[in-house]
Structure formats: C-alpha cells, structure tokens
Amino acid sequence: MKFNKNIALFIPCYVDQFYPNVAIATLELLEKLGCQVTYPMGQTCCGQPMANAGYERDTVGTTKHFLKTFKDYDYIVAPSGSCVLHVKEHSPTVPGLESEQHATQHKIYELTEFIADILKVDSIQGSYPHKVGYHASCHGQRGLRLASASELHETPFNKARQLLKHLEGLEWVELTRKDECCGFGGTFAVTEEALSVQMGKDRLEDHLVHGVEVLTGGDMSCIMHLEGIARRNKQPLQFKHIAEILNEAIS
Amino acid sequence: MSHPAKASEFLEDSAKSKWHDETLWFVRDKRDTISKAIPEWEQLRELASGIKDNVLANLDNYLIEFEKNAKANNIHVHWAKDAEEHNQIVLSILQQHRCKAIVKSKSILTEECHLNPYLEENGVEVVDTDLGERIVQFLNQPPSHIVLPAIHLKKRDISEIFHEKLQTEKGNEDPTYLTHAARVHLREKFLGAKVAITGVNFGVAETGEFVVCTNEGNADMGVHLADVHIACMGIEKIIPRRKDLGVFLRLLARSATGQPITNYNSHFRSPSPDKEIHIVLLDNGRTEQLGREKFKNSLKCIRCGACMNTCPIYRRSGGYSYGSVVPGPIGSILSPGLDLKKHSSLPFASTLCGSCSDVCPVKINIHEQLYEWRQEITKDQGTNAKSISMKIANGIFAVPFAYKVSGAMMRGALKILPDSITYSGLNTWGKQRDLPETPKETFKEWYKKNRS
Amino acid sequence: MVQKEQVVSSRDNILAKIKAIPMEQKPLPEIPDFELKLELIELFIQSIKGNKGEVIDQKQLREFLEINRFTKIIDLSKNFPDLGTLELVKDPHDLADLEVAIIKGQFGVAENGGIWLTDDNMGLRALPFITEHLVIVLEEKSLVSNMHTAYQKIGNQHSGFGLFLAGPSKTADIEQSLVIGAHGAKSLRVVFI
Numbered sequence: 049m050k051f052n053k054n055i056a057l058f059i060p061c062y063v064d065q066f067y068p069n070v071a072i073a074t075l076e077l078l079e080k081l082g083c084q085v086t087y088p089m090g091q092t093c094c095g096q097p098m099a100n101a102g103y104e105r106d107t108v109g110t111t112k113h114f115l116k117t118f119k120d121y122d123y124i125v126a127p128s129g130s131c132v133l134h135v136k137e138h139s140p141t142v143p144g145l146e147s148e149q150h151a152t153q154h155k156i157y158e159l160t161e162f163i164a165d166i167l168k169v170d171s172i173q174g175s176y177p178h179k180v181g182y183h184a185s186c187h188g189q190r191g192l193r194l195a196s197a198s199e200l201h202e203t204p205f206n207k208a209r210q211l212l213k214h215l216e217g218l219e220w221v222e223l224t225r226k227d228e229c230c231g232f233g234g235t236f237a238v239t240e241e242a243l244s245v246q247m248g249k250d251r252l253e254d255h256l257v258h259g260v261e262v263l264t265g266g267d268m269s270c271i272m273h274l275e276g277i278a279r280r281n282k283q284p285l286q287f288k289h290i291a292e293i294l295n296e297a298i299s
Numbered sequence: 300m301s302h303p304a305k306a307s308e309f310l311e312d313s314a315k316s317k318w319h320d321e322t323l324w325f326v327r328d329k330r331d332t333i334s335k336a337i338p339e340w341e342q343l344r345e346l347a348s349g350i351k352d353n354v355l356a357n358l359d360n361y362l363i364e365f366e367k368n369a370k371a372n373n374i375h376v377h378w379a380k381d382a383e384e385h386n387q388i389v390l391s392i393l394q395q396h397r398c399k400a401i402v403k404s405k406s407i408l409t410e411e412c413h414l415n416p417y418l419e420e421n422g423v424e425v426v427d428t429d430l431g432e433r434i435v436q437f438l439n440q441p442p443s444h445i446v447l448p449a450i451h452l453k454k455r456d457i458s459e460i461f462h463e464k465l466q467t468e469k470g471n472e473d474p475t476y477l478t479h480a481a482r483v484h485l486r487e488k489f490l491g492a493k494v495a496i497t498g499v500n501f502g503v504a505e506t507g508e509f510v511v512c513t514n515e516g517n518a519d520m521g522v523h524l525a526d527v528h529i530a531c532m533g534i535e536k537i538i539p540r541r542k543d544l545g546v547f548l549r550l551l552a553r554s555a556t557g558q559p560i561t562n563y564n565s566h567f568r569s570p571s572p573d574k575e576i577h578i579v580l581l582d583n584g585r586t587e588q589l590g591r592e593k594f595k596n597s598l599k600c601i602r603c604g605a606c607m608n609t610c611p612i613y614r615r616s617g618g619y620s621y622g623s624v625v626p627g628p629i630g631s632i633l634s635p636g637l638d639l640k641k642h643s644s645l646p647f648a649s650t651l652c653g654s655c656s657d658v659c660p661v662k663i664n665i666h667e668q669l670y671e672w673r674q675e676i677t678k679d680q681g682t683n684a685k686s687i688s689m690k691i692a693n694g695i696f697a698v699p700f701a702y703k704v705s706g707a708m709m710r711g712a713l714k715i716l717p718d719s720i721t722y723s724g725l726n727t728w729g730k731q732r733d734l735p736e737t738p739k740e741t742f743k744e745w746y747k748k749n750r751s
Numbered sequence: 752m753v754q755k756e757q758v759v760s761s762r763d764n765i766l767a768k769i770k771a772i773p774m775e776q777k778p779l780p781e782i783p784d785f786e787l788k789l790e791l792i793e794l795f796i797q798s799i800k801g802n803k804g805e806v807i808d809q810k811q812l813r814e815f816l817e818i819n820r821f822t823k824i825i826d827l828s829k830n831f832p833d834l835g836t837l838e839l840v841k842d843p844h845d846l847a848d849l850e851v852a853i854i855k856g857q858f859g860v861a862e863n864g865g866i867w868l869t870d871d872n873m874g875l876r877a878l879p880f881i882t883e884h885l886v887i888v889l890e891e892k893s894l895v896s897n898m899h900t901a902y903q904k905i906g907n908q909h910s911g912f913g914l915f916l917a918g919p920s921k922t923a924d925i926e927q928s929l930v931i932g933a934h935g936a937k938s939l940r941v942v943f944i
Contacts, residue, residue, distance in 0.1 A: 059742055066735040068742035075746075087746050100651065100670070102677035138670065190653035199331055199609060199657045201340040225324070229611050233650025238727045240612075240648060242307035245731040247611055247650075250320075276732030322927055339785050349780040356777040359769040372911070378762035430933055431924035447924070454926045474928035482934055489934070490844055508913075516880045516920040516935025523877035524843055534765065539779055541905070545898040546782060548915075549862075559863035560898075562802055562921060563880075563935065566913035571876060582761075586768040 050082045051167060056121035057085050058156070060128045060268065061093040067268050073295040074127040074159060080298050081167055085125075091117045096134035100234045104140050111139045115148050123166065124156040127291045129188020129266050132158045137191070158192055159291055160266055164207045171210060174297030177217025181260030182208060183251065183274065184227040185267035194266065198226045208266060208290050215297050223254045232273040248277045255285065262286045264293055301644040306616035319451060320614040326447075327608040329557025330658065337549070346546050348662035351599035354537055355589065361504040361537045362580065368507025372569035375577040382412035385581050389414060389496070389529055390421055392577055396527055398494045400424040402485075404511070404518035405432055406498030407445050407602060408531050408581060411624045414496075426488045428517040430481055437464050443618030445625060446555050446604035451617050485517070495521030499532035499578070500601070501547060505540045508568040509578065512551065512561040519565055530567070530578045534585050535598040547601060550660035554605040588636045593671045597632045599661040606655035606665060612648055621645060628655035632668040639679055646672035787896035791861040792943075795894055798864030802918030803931050804939035812886060812942050816851065821884075826853040827874050828888040830944060843877035852882035852936075856916075858893035859941070860901045865917040866941070867901065869910035876912050885919070885936040891943045 055078065059071045078085045094114055095107035114135065118124050126132050136153045163169050184206075188194045195206035212218055231237070231247025238244075252274060255263050263285050265271055275287040288296075310316050334340045354361060366376045379385035393401065401418070403409065403425055415425045415436075427436045431448035435441065437460045442448030449457070454472040461467040467480045497518045502509040509530060511518045522528040538547065552558045570576040589595050607613045607627035618626040623634040623642055631645035646669045655665040728734065740748075759767075787794070796806045807815070809831075816824065816834065825846075826835030834853060840846060854873060856866040866887055868879065879885055895901050905913070920935030931937060 064742045066738065068738050068740065068745050071742035072745065075750075087742075087750070089743060089747070089751070100673070102647075102673035104674055105678075186650065186652035186654075190657065197654070197657050199327070199654055201335050201337070227654075229650050229652035229654070231611070231650060233652075236647070236650050240303045240306060241727050241730060242303070242310050243612055243615055243648075244650075246310055246316075246615055248732075272735050273732065276728070276734065279733040280731060325927070342783075342785075346780050346782060349777070352777040353779040356774045359766045362766065362769075378760070378765055380761040380764055384761060428934065429924070430922045434924065447927075449924050450927075452926075454928075457925055474925040475930050477925055478922060478930040478933060482932065485934055486847070490847060506909075514920070515922050515933035517933070519876070519880045519914075520934045523875070523880065542782060542899070542902045545902045549898050556923075559798060559801070560865055560915065560917050562916065562918040564865065564915040564917075566915075568909070568913070569911035571911065580765075582765045582768075586765060586772075589769065590772045 051084070053084070053122035054120070055083050055085045055123045055125055056118050057087045058091060058094075058118065058124050058126040058131070059087070060126065060131050062272070063127065063268050066272070067289070070127055070268055070289040070291055073289065073291040074125075077291055077295040077298070078125065080295070081163065081169060083167070086121070088117045094131045094134050095139060096131055097234050099134060099138050104138060108140050108142055112142045112145065114139070115142060115145050115152055118152060119148055122155065123162065124152070125159055125162045126156070127159045127266065127289060128268065129158045129185050129192050129194060130269060132156050133187045133191035158188055158194060158266060160207045160211055161192060161194055164210060169211070171214040172212070172294050172297060174215050175217055176212075176215040176293055176297040179219045179221050179259055179261045180212070180293070181221045181223060181255040181258065181263045182206070183230060183263060183265035183270055185265050185270045186227075186229050188266050189227055195227070211290075211294060221255070221258045221260050223258060225254055230270045230274055232270050234269075237273060244273070245277060248274050252278055252283060252285065256283060260285065262288055262293070264288050264290050266290055300622075302616070302620050302622070302648040303644065305620035305622070306612070306648070309617045309620055310615060315453070316615055316617075318453075319617060322450065323608045323614045326556060327605070327658070330554055330605060330608065333553045333557045333559065337553075343546055343550055344660055344662050347550055347660055348599065350538060350543050350546065351661050354539060355535070355595060355598055358534065358537065358589065361539060362534060364504040365502055365507055365537055368505070369578060370507070372507050373576070374507065374569065375575065377577060377579045379579055379581045379583070381583050382581075385412045385531065385579055385583070386414050386417040388579050389531070390418060390423070392527065392529055393418070393423055393494055396494060398423070398527070400426070400492060401494045401496055402426050402428050402488050402492040402521040402525070403496040404498065404513065404521055405429040405448070406496065406531050407442075407625060408498055408533055409496065410441060411583065412581070426485070426492075428485050428488065428521055429513070429515060430478065433481060433485065434460065437461075441624070443626070444604060444607055445602055451619070486520075489520045489524050492521060492525050494527040494529065495525040496529045496531065497522060499530050499536055500551070501544060502532055502537045502578075503541050503544065504537055506568065508541075508566050510544060511565045511567070512548075513563050514561050516563050519563060526574050528567070528570070528574070528576045530576065532578055532580055534580050534582055535600075551601060551603055554603040554658065554660045584637050588633070591636065594632060594636060594668055596663050597629065597636075597665075597668060599663050600629050600633075601661060603660055605658040605660065609654045609658045610649075611652065611654075612650070616648070621648070628665045628669070629663070632665055632672060635672050635676065639676065643676045643680075646670075646676065782899060785897060785899055787862060789861070789896070791894040791896060792891055794861040795859050795864060798861065799918065799939070799941055802864045803921055803929070804864065804918040804941060806941045806943065809942060809944075812940065815940065821850040823848060823850040824853065825849060825851070825878070825882075827872070828853050828855045830855070830888050839874045843875045843881060846875070846877060846881045849882045851884045851886060852878050853886040853888065854879065856887045856889045856893075856941075858895055858901070858904060859889050860896075860898060860915070861894055862897040863917055865898075865901070865915035867905065867913065867915055869908070869913045871910070873912075873914075879914070879916060880920075880935040882936050884938045884940070886940045886942060887916070888942045888944055
C-alpha cells in the first residue's frame with residue numbers, strides 16, 4: 049500500500065543531536081507503512097524553546113527558515129507533539145509569507161496522529177512482549193488532542209494506544225495519574241529545577257509502582273527528562289519513543 | 300523571593316509537600332468523579348463561559364441595572380475605584396454605626412484590599428469566621444488557597460494554636476473536638492457583632508439580589524444576627540439573570556470541592572425590617588484588565604479554585620510560593636496585571652500543561668494567557684543577558700551552518716569534559732538528572748551517510 | 752485652555768472606563784432544558800445523605816425529639832399540632848440556645864438535595880442557622896430535578912431573602928477531615944409529607 053504524497057520528516061533539534069535512533073525509527077516506520085519520506089537537510093529548529101521563554105517575537109528568522117525548508121511537501125511529520133503544536137499555534141507571523149504559513153500549519157502532523165488519521169492505519173501488527181507505561185505529553189495530548197484528558201467529561205480515546213493495541217504480548221499499564229505533567233516544560237526544567245525534578249520523580253514512581261518495564265511517549269523532551277532522573281537514581285526502567293516501539297514491533 | 304526559591308523551600312519538607320500534593324489531588328479527583336456524573340457537564344461550561352463573555356461585553360449596563368434594582372429593594376450601593384477607597388467606605392459605615400467589632404466571612408476581595416489590617420489600625424476588631432480563615436488569622440498568615448485557606452496546615456499546627464488562643468486541651472488534635480471549640484468561640488462573636496461583612500459569589504443584574512455560598516453557615520450566622528450587612532463585590536461578579544444562577548451553582552461547588560452544592564446558598568434581595576444591607580462594588584484594576592484584549596477573559600473567574608487543585612506546580616509548591624493574594628494558575632494571570640515586575644516569575648511557574656484550562660468552569664484559557672504574559676514580561680525587561688542569548692539562539696536556528704557548528708561544539712564538549720565538570724553546581728540540569736548520552740553521530744550525519 | 756476641576760464620582764469613573772473600551776458584542780446564550788429523567792425521590796434522598804443530612808418519616812421525627820428530651824422546639828411548619836414548645840421570638844439573639852427548629856420547605860432539588868426557603872418559611876432569617884438541630888418538612892410532589900427547573904419554579908418570586916439549604920453545617924478545614932456542625936445547625940432531617 050503506497051501513500052502517493054511527498055512527506056517531509058521534521059526532526060526536533062535535540063532529537064537530531066541526542067536521539068538519532070528515534071529519528072531513524074520514525075523514518076523507517078513511515079517507509080514501512082508505504083510512505084515516500086524525505087528529510088530536508090537544511091532544517092534546524094521550530095523556535096519553541098525561545099517562544100516559551102517569552103521571546104516569540106525573536107523567532108521570526110527561525111520560523112521563516114522553517115517555512116522555506118518545508119514548503120514543497122504535501123505533509124510534514126514529526127515525532128514530537130510539542131514542536132508540531134508550536135508551529136501550528138505559537139509561531140509568529142512571518143510578514144510576506146502568510147499564505148505559506150497558513151498552508152504549513154495545516155499540513156503538519158505529529159507522528160501517531162499522522163499514522164492514525166491520515167494514513168488511516170487502525171493498528172500496527174507485530175510483537176512487543178513488554179509491560180508498557182504511556183506518558184501522555186501535555187502539548188500533544190491537550191494541544192493536539194492525541195488522547196482524551198482525564199479532567200474532561202469525554203469518551204476516552206488515545207491514538208498511541210490504538211496503534212499499539214494489536215501488538216502481541218504488549219501489556220498497557222494503567223497509571224494512577226494518567227496524564228499528569230512530567231515537569232520538563234522547556235526552560236522550566238532549569239529555572240524551576242526543584243519542582244521539575246519532583247514532578248519527574250513522581251511520574252516515575254507511578255510507572256514503577258505499577259510494574260512498567262518500558263516507559264514510552266510521543267515527545268523525547270519528556271522522556272529525556274524522565275530518563276535523566278531514572279538513570280541518576282538507578283531505577284529499572286527502559287525508555288523508548290513510541291516510534292521505536294512501533295518500528296521494532298513491525299520488523 | 301521569587302517563585303522558584305519559595306517552591307524549592309516548600310519541597311525541602313518532603314513529607315509535608317507530598318501530603319499537600321496528594322490532598323489536593325484528592326480534591327481534583329472528587330471533582331472529576333462528580334463532573335462525570337453530569338452528562339451535560341461540558342455544555343454547562345460552555346454556557347457559563349458564554350454568559351460571562353456577554354457580561355464582560357456589557358459590563359457597564361449590567362452594573363447600572365444591578366444598582367437600580369438593588370436600590371429599589373433598599374440596598375445601599377457604593378462604588379470604590381481602588382482598595383483604599385473600598386476600605387474607607389467600609390470604615391465609614393462602621394463609624395456611622397459606632398461599631399468597634401465585626402465578623403467577616405470568606406472574601407478574597409477583602410484580602411486583596413488588605414481590609415483587616417486597615418480596620419485594625421482604625422480600632423476595629425475583625426474576626427474571620429470561616430474556620431480555615433480563623434485559623435490562619437490566629438497564626439497571622441494569609442490564606443494559602445482561595446477555597447481551602449488552611450490546606451497548608453496539619454492538625455497538629457491547628458491544635459497548637461487553638462491551645463494557645465482558645466485554651467483547648469494541649470495535644471488534642473481531633474478535628475471534631477477542635478471544630479467544636481471554634482464553634483463555641485465564634486458563636487460568642489456572632490452574637491455580639493453589630494456589623495457583618497461578607498463576600499459575594501454572584502450579583503444578579505435582573506433582580507439586584509446577590510448570592511453567598513458557604514458550607515459552614517458562617518456568613519449567615521454573621522449577617523442575620525447583626526444590624527448591618529456589608530457585602531464586598533468585584534464588579535466582574537455580575538451575572539445577567541436569576542436563571543443563570545442555575546448554571547453557575549451547578550458548576551461552582553462541583554468544580555471547587557467535588558460536592559453537588561454547598562449546604563447554604565443565600566440569596567440577599569432586601570434587608571430585614573430595621574436592618575441595613577450595603578454593597579461595595581470594587582474596581583481596583585479590573586477595568587484595566589478588561590481593556591487588555593489577551594487577558595480580559597481572566598475576569599470570568601468565579602473563584603472556584605479548581606485550577607489550583609489540578610496544577611501540578613501549585614500542589615507541590617503551595618499557595619505562599621506565589622506571593623500574591625490569589626495564587627495558582629488564575630493568580631498567575633491576574634497578578635501581573637496589577638504589578639508586572641513584582642509578579643514576573645509567576646507566568647513562568649508553569650509547564651503550560653493546559654490542565655487548568657480544562658477544569659475551569661468558565662473556560663478561561665489560562666495556559667494560553669500564561670504564555671502571553673511571558674511575552675509581555677520579556678518585552679518589559681528590555682535588553683538583558685537572557686534576551687541577548689535568545690537573539691543569538693534565533694540566529695543559530697535561522698542559519699543551518701551555524702546550527703551545525705554550534706551543535707557539534709556542544710556535543711563535542713560534552714564528550715570530552717569529565718563528569719566532575721559537567722555535573723558541577725553550575726549545570727542546573729545535572730543537579731538531580733543525568734544528561735543524555737552523546738551518540739556517535741547526529742541524525743543529519745547518519746542520513747547524509749546512509750540515505751542521500 | 753482652562754480646565755474646570757471636577758470631582759468625578761468613582762461610580763462615573765468606573766462606568767466611563769468600561770464604556771471607553773471597544774467591545775465585540777457577545778450574545779447571551781439561552782439555557783437549554785436539561786431535564787433529569789430519574790426517580791426524583793430516590794435521587795433526592797441520596798443527595799441529602801451525601802450532604803450529611805437524612806430523610807426520615809414522622810415516626811422517626813417523634814422518636815428523635817423524645818430520645819433527646821428536647822424542651823426548646825420551635826415549630827413553624829403547621830403540620831404537627833403538638834411538637835412545638837416555644838413561640839417564635841422577635842430578637843434572633845434569643846434563639847441562641849434553641850434546640851430544634853421545624854420549618855416547611857417550598858420544594859426540593861433532586862440533583863443536590865437543595866431545599867428552597869424564603870422569609871415566610873423561616874420566620875426569622877437566623878432560625879435555620881442558629882438552631883442546634885433543623886427539621887424541614889417537605890411535600891414529596893414538590894421535588895424538581897435540577898437547578899434549572901428550580902429557578903423556573905421560583906420564577907419571579909420576590910422575597911427579601913431566599914435560601915437553598917442542602918444539609919447541616921459542615922467543614923473540612925482541618926486536614927480535610929469532615930466535621931458536621933461548624934457554625935450552623937448540627938443536623939438536618941427532612942420529613943416528607
């Protein structure tokens with residue numbers, strides 16, 4: 049089943065630098081699902097860290113570069129809910145490129161929503177015999193609506209869970225606090241370090257207490273923060289981006 | 300001290316901060332359970348939000364209508380442009396009635412105006428009658444949560460202060476015993492007070508009546524025994540019609556504490572014969588906020604506290620870490636409007652997770668306003684080290700070559716530096732977390748080698 | 752240009768500031784009919800129980816009064832010829848040691864146990880609060896489902912004071928431990944007639 053559109057892979061800057069395996073897994077996964085994927089080499093960053101720190105107005109150059117890099121593609125797909133949300137909602141207007149910007153904001157997708165909603169893949173077939181704990185990264189969940197929020201009165205849904213549901217041997221672990229924030233929050237991780245770490249510790253405790261082996265999610269920023277704490281405290285958890293799980297399960 | 304420093308201090312007592320977090324999570328959980336028992340819950344939020352939008356768009360007309368109807372029912376209506384004038388009006392009513400001792404039920408607005416110290420300086424004894432507020436009053440502390448004022452205290456703390464102030468048995472921490480002691484003590488105050496002050500939950504423009512909601516019944520014990528009732532109301536607390544109360548009363552207690560309604564919901568329309576009701580309408584920066592397009596929605600707030608209960612930061616840092624009368628997420632979007640510099644760390648005391656906006660019964664876009672305040676604050680701070688480094692970052696990310704070079708430099712440095720330097724105190728990330736391992740090549744390098 | 756100094760009242764100052772702000776109009780929404788299709792009596796009883804009150808019958812009411820040997824009872828309900836022992840006083844301060852007040856409620860709200868009372872039902876506004884124990888007499892057929900139907904039923908009724916009372920006085924301000932009987936009545940009993 050070939051998907052006849054040109055897809056551009058957008059890899060968050062810190063994934064490019066520190067987690068290339070997640071990017072490779074994303075690329076391979078999309079290709080296995082029948083996609084033609086290019087990685088525009090000139091890409092750098094979406095501008096989110098600076099905008100969240102209060103300098104959205106200073107990210108015009110970064111945003112302009114982003115628009116130019118991705119303008120010739122039918123879809124842009126990224127293994128990151130927060131970067132995609134930023135491009136859609138918080139990138140500053142680039143004067144002269146308004147229509148391009150509008151088009152870009154409507155063709156950019158986070159990985160699991162692209163697979164579920166655009167490729168219309170119901171679930172992935174394969175094997176992944178592990179107890180998996182899902183971390184619902186906030187921007188993806190509440191911003192992009194990748195999963196229902198526990199505080200809203202709505203029918204529960206979770207796009208990642210849907211994709212994982214037919215993996216043989218996979219046990220989805222229910223947590224006590226299903227969607228509490230991990231505490232990364234960008235510069236918050238450093239400016240409010242004590243709170244950030246406490247929040248991360250509490251998330252990890254929730255997973256450990258319920259017997260999770262592999263902690264997964266859609267945003268490496270959250271996972272990087274949680275893994276950093278777990279490693280420091282020598283806690284027995286593996287950390288995988290959902291792209292890695294899905295890609296591994298298929299092969 | 301800014302929020303980060305106070306939060307860090309709060310977390311040092313790990314048993315207490317864990318208890319604070321779990322207790323407030325429990326309240327959030329109760330709210331979830333009861334909201335899911337109402338099929339039309341999200342519709343109610345949408346309605347409440349729409350009603351409040353209409354109120355803010357027509358505030359002057361509704362205030363005029365409210366005043367007209369209240370006056371027709373023998374209620375005295377006063378207008379105060381700021382906290383100072385509010386306090387002066389209250390004092391002058393007390394002086395007219397030669398009153399030197401009053402009782403007061405929960406009103407965050409009176410905290411905002413610092414009414415208590417003002418009245419005390421002018422020779423008036425003020426007794427806060429909500430149990431939680433009386434406790435913090437004894438301790439000379441402000442409330443730490445707008446609905447649960449003493450949530451930061453354990454029963455031992457309360458037992459100790461009650462032993463000192465009310466001569467309860469030393470070491471008796473039983474909540475029933477302590478509450479009963481407070482009942483006896485405050486009953487004396489209720490019976491002796493000639494003037495009682497309350498807040499206002501909702502003012503109804505259509506009828507000129509106003510509503511006060513409590514579980515303890517302390518607002519009513521005060522006003523029905525006193526000769527004069529002074530109600531302090533923010534101008535944004537208006538709602539258009541009596542039937543709108545149906546929407547708000549269904550949302551308020553469920554959002555605040557997870558109960559279907561408070562046990563007392565008193566509708567004041569006109570005074571008893573021979574008694575007086577005064578209402579003081581307060582501006583104090585609300586008209587300024589109303590003029591801020593991006594932030595005016597914060598005035599829809601009905602002071603339920605749900606945003607505080609759901610906020611992972613509030614739960615782990617406590618109300619005092621915010622340094623503002625109204626703390627938590629809603630406080631962080633209201634307070635910068637009052638004093639941008641003083642409260643500049645508040646919009647950053649958040650990960651922008653968005654849970655607050657989801658629980659807000661009037662659908663204030665709290666997390667988006669936090670983001671917007673950050674933009675305002677950095678503009679106000681002008682050029683400083685942080686803004687320069689942000690401009691540099693923009694430069695790096697705007698130019699691929701610069702990005703490649705700086706990325707390589709950073710990763711290269713991390714590989715070579717010994718742990719003792721990487722993890723020295725200068726590196727805040729590394730205090731309690733490991734840095735990610737540096738891979739042998741970036742994705743770009745891998746792609747270039749393997750795919751292009 | 753000479754400006755005449757004018758003292759603008761705070762009222763005019765505030766209203767003028769509001770008026771000066773350009774506002775996009777937002778319509779006032781209509782409230783739909785959220786009718787609850789459930790057994791009202793059962794739901795009301797559950798709600799009162801949840802609020803730490805209880806629904807009892809007339810026999811249980813008499814037992815309650817006898818067992819406790821109450822001597823200070825004011826009954827304004829006109830449903831029981833023999834229960835009241837005191838007349839209603841003029842000054843609410845004289846109610847400070849009242850043991851039981853029995854009053855009639857106008858209607859109850861099933862979704863939350865709220866009972867609507869106005870000046871006519873209470874005699875003195877302090878009565879339902881200052882009494883040690885409160886009993887409210889309510890007609891079963893008066894129940895409505897939710898707050899929307901409640902306000903429809905109230906309509907344009909004009910009373911100087913109105914109250915939705917849903918339970919006894921309570922507080923959880925001491926470490927979130929629920930204590931019944933803070934400053935108002937220590938108990939609420941609802942008697943259906």
